[in-house]
Amino acid sequence: MTDHAAERGLTLRLAELAVALPVGERLHADVIAQAWADTIAVSAAAVGQQGLRDIRSAVLGQHASSLWLATGPQRADDAALLNGTAAHFLDFDDVSPSMPLHPSAVLVPALMAAESHGELRFDRFAEAFNVGSAMFRYIAEALPSEEHYGRGWHSTATVGRVAAVAAIARYRRLSAEVTANALGMASSMASGSRVNFGTMTKPLHAGLAARDALHAVEWSEAGVTASTTELESKGGFFSRFGTADAAGLAETVEARFTHWVEEWPSDWGLKRYPSCYGTHRPIDAALELRALVPAEQVARVEVEIYRGGSAPLTPRPPEAGTEAKFSLEYCTALAWLRGNVALLDFADAHFAADRAEVAALASRISLREVDGEGEFAHVTVFAADGGSHHRTVTLTKGSGGNPMGPSELQAKLRSCLEFAGVAGGERLLAGADGYSPEQDLIQIAAELRLETGS
Amino acid sequence: MTDHAAERGLTLRLAELAVALPVGERLHADVIAQAWADTIAVSAAAVGQQGLRDIRSAVLGQHASSLWLATGPQRADDAALLNGTAAHFLDFDDVSPSMPLHPSAVLVPALMAAESHGELRFDRFAEAFNVGSAMFRYIAEALPSEEHYGRGWHSTATVGRVAAVAAIARYRRLSAEVTANALGMASSMASGSRVNFGTMTKPLHAGLAARDALHAVEWSEAGVTASTTELESKGGFFSRFGTADAAGLAETVEARFTHWVEEWPSDWGLKRYPSCYGTHRPIDAALELRALVPAEQVARVEVEIYRGGSAPLTPRPPEAGTEAKFSLEYCTALAWLRGNVALLDFADAHFAADRAEVAALASRISLREVDGEGEFAHVTVFAADGGSHHRTVTLTKGSGGNPMGPSELQAKLRSCLEFAGVAGGERLLAGADGYSPEQDLIQIAAELRLETGS
Incomplete structure (x- = not known):
């Protein structure tokens, strides 16, 4: 496997793993149900905030459009941008305790926007979410994360573009070659400054990451070319954004990526409180x-x-x-x-x-x-x-090792929906304990009937 | 001025200079006429290329839209993205001989997209182009450019976002505060990898830079907040992308920026040949x-x-x-x-x-x-x-110190239009020797009647 990895190159090996590694349709299904419901609820809570409405007006101008709804005239890239921004707007979205990442604020909007036929089955979402979650940790660990974050990069946005490309590629069942090409293109879009923390540009980072991942995949599918050795090359992603040794990464890529597919829920947590x-x-x-x-x-x-x-x-x-x-x-x-x-x-x-x-x-x-x-x-x-x-x-309430109980999670979700003043969240709330494989997440989100006027 | 600069911070001082430094409406008008005509001509030449058409189809999907035309249903951000990509597609666009920059491929599409009323007077375009050209050199020199480029960054795209924000801010006569906010936001979007050179993602970088600069300005105008000390902060633009000493930059900012407003044409050149x-x-x-x-x-x-x-x-x-x-x-x-x-x-x-x-x-x-x-x-x-x-x-034919003669430039422009098979470029060609202040550049570009079908 080592020789094979070296021969194919890290970007291509990661692309192969993203699209083909057996994940199991229901693997981590309970945790993913929580992550999805939590992301939708904290996004809904943000929709009434003036700052988020300002962003929406600026992005959409006079266009009639919606947040979180799959139907209607909006463009998928606008939906990814605005929904990702909404998800991170209150800083109430989920976390990765050992690395400075907010995974779902990028992955959920990217995957919902990537479904172009209007029906997002839970089992297919979960499979793609697993891949994206693993890629988030793989890349952040490899950089390594402290070094990258310490230099001023907002890893949710930089790493997030690469992770969301992997998730969308899995969802769309792309080839490894098209996926590697999209990873190379997304690498040229990776950005986000921690100096902007404390401003509205911080939540915007999550939306930009979701949008750019969608663009990279769709443009790659349309034949736009990029380097398929971008991540590992001299001057490539790991070289520009971190200190990783590309040869060392190539040797361990299969083991570490597989590890994170299995273990990401141990480095994941919901936020119980809407504070730092x-x-x-x-x-x-x-x-x-x-x-x-x-x-x-x-x-x-x-x-x-x-x-x-x-x-x-x-x-x-x-x-x-x-x-x-x-x-x-x-x-x-x-x-x-x-x-x-x-x-x-x-x-x-x-x-x-x-x-x-x-x-x-x-x-x-x-x-x-x-x-x-x-x-x-x-x-x-x-x-x-x-x-x-x-x-x-040591372990915060809500983290993988000290999870919220069902009633605590329900209380958080209800408080978000109440804060937003939205009705119709019954199936969202019910599903936080587990969705059935065929349930359509886009329909469940649409039932929230978010008020989208400015 | 030193104390004032230190007190206000580098981002704000650059914003003040960008929006208020006297430039002179006709300063460098002849050179800017050449830059504009050259950029439009090399973009037109690219429009027939299949790769560029693939990008256009991917970006616009089913939407009816145009390249380089100001009228019609297209979104300004799409126009900036596609026209910037077209301008850099053949690698035939203008250069900055001492720094690895392609200034016009970012500035021209950004300014044309920034004009929302459909009429772009040459004198106002020239004023804003001067500011953008100066900012391009100022930032690249300060990073410094060799260090930044050497690490793998495509400076046309990274520096370009900041430079195009300055140009658009000048065009729209924004306040220094809104401009500084937009500079801080654009800094969070700065990206672009040299590893992608040789692929279609390279020209895409110029388009992404133009689009992001437009977004940063428009979102800032709409009230979206960002750090107004982003460039000089620890972990900010100069810290992440280069090795510049922020205190040293603050001391020299007015002198160096003013220098480049006056002198950028000495570090500028047209490409005479469509090769590397x-x-x-x-x-x-x-x-x-x-x-x-x-x-x-x-x-x-x-x-x-x-x-x-x-x-x-x-x-x-x-x-x-x-x-x-x-x-x-x-x-x-x-x-x-x-x-x-x-x-x-x-x-x-x-x-x-x-x-x-x-x-x-x-x-x-x-x-x-x-x-x-x-x-x-x-x-x-x-x-x-x-x-x-x-x-x-030493000095290439076409550079500031060894310029193409009028007939050589006309020959280049004609060859681009012939290559594209477009008609109607009479005013474009005539204006390469100088446009009058009130001439509308958008109308002149529209006269090219580029074939925009896929």
Whole structure:
């Protein structure tokens, strides 16, 4: 296999694996049902946001069109762009805990747009989603991810273009050659800057990745040529975006890709709270500790997190709801006071009404980075009566090793639909526990009846 | 100005310069008239190529649309994408001799698509083109260009997105803030791999750059936010794509940008021959030397070029017309035999008919790289009678320091229109010597009546 891999080249070998590796139609079906329902729900929640409506108006201009609906006059590339942007807009979409990736925000819109006949069977979606999920981890691990992300690249968007090409190619049952050509073309479109985090360009990255993957596949199918050795070449994807050794990758490609097809659910998680992922461990701890020390008896709280863990967080007291999502102290206090952290907590009216009370508790919460293994939060509460309690959280609630229970996931999905004010989500909610192979995902999404006017 | 620059940040300072630096409505008007006419002509020549038609069908699907025409149902972003791809398709578009840039293939389609009312006055086009041309050189020089290109980036596409944003912002008279926001957004779209050179994805890069610049401006105008310090930030454009020192750039930004607004025509050139730029110096020499030693009396020819000059060339005898464009020996022999190197020489039927004769002479031409200052070709011909003659070429025919004469430019433009089989180019040809300020470029392009069916 090693010789074969070297002979064919990494891009072609990855293309072969993407289109032909046996995956099993129902493999990871339960997890994929959750990922799909969660992505649709967080997208629906975003549709009412003015920023997303601004993007939609700018992209579509005067064209009548819709989000998330398969029928109607919209172009598939516009749908991929807008739906991907919607999926990532609230930063509430799923994650890959060990690598900075938001896989479903790219894969789900790309695959829904790639289905051109208007019916997307769950079993075929799941097969393609498995391939895309594996490719996401394979590429990010190989770069390697920390190096790539550390240089300023938004890996969801860069890696996402390559991963989504693999998923669409599997869905459309393309040849390895056409797929390799599309991978080479998508590599020339890979982009996305972390400096744009905190702006509307961040969610746009997920949409651009989904759109470009669709373009690369469709243009490749139409005969537009690209390099079929792009990824491994000197000056190619791994050379420009990372430090991977191309020869080393060629030796291990089959084993690592197969590993990730089997194991990606162990590096996957839903977000339980609509705040920065860096706030999730202290929130988990707060939700347990508040039963022992209610908010009114908290003297102070000490939070210790791993080195580098506060990089995405805002250190100052937030002055707006969108900023509060990045305040560990504010989010932890919110959880302690309310017993949950929800979308409405960051809406302007709710933030304004709750701010004084939450800020008072937040001011008694301190944060520092400490040495330690892996990613963690140590939370210690000192009560007014002199007692203290401690929790350490490593696996966030919602991650593969500490999953949300069915009722917790249902509560998240319902809260998203309520936030959006949409009706008709019964089959979406029911399916989060598992869709049947022949169910049509496009029809289920269409039942949401999202209000699409500007 | 230094303090001011540091205070405002590089992205904002560049945005201010782009929208407000006095340029002069007619500054460089003669050169810009040539650039515009040349870009339209080489684009027209490409419209009949099957590869470009494949791209058009893939992009537009069933939509009725046109290339280069301002009227009709097409979307401006599709027009930017397809026209940019057409402009670069034959690799016959203009160049920046000291940096690996094809400026007009991005700027012209972007500006034509940015005009949404259907009339593009030459004076306003020229003002915006000046700004875009300066930004192209400013960014490429600052990266610096060799470092950026050397790592595998196609600078026409990466730098082009930033340069075209500046041009469109000037054309639309945007504020510095909206322009800086658009620069930050375009920075998240900058991409393009040199590994894809030799495939149809290479010309696509120019079209993608024009389209993305248009999107970044229009989305920024619609309120979509991005970082307005993207270029200079750690992990920002210069950090990801080059090695520039952001503080140093801030100190010199006004002087260098102003320099390039005045001086870009000295680093600009038209391509006289539709072959790889690396073949142009030996062709220039051959066209002089053939008067002294006709082809039938050539015993052998020695060509010496600067170190690295053969990187883009193909070392083996070409087997197809498209490959022949990258064979220095073949192109030099062609010039010696025919007294010109023209589009038809690389068309399949002509290549097949001429191949044996040209290859026979090409086999007597040897090439090697030697040390020396700058970029050059030394060409020595040894005649059958024992005599020898020598020419050294540094400035290619068509570059700023050695421009084509009016009749040579007219001959190039006519050959492009003839190759395309289009009628109606009288005003295009007449204007290559200078358009009046109020002339509408969109109308002049529309007069070409390009055949747009598939």
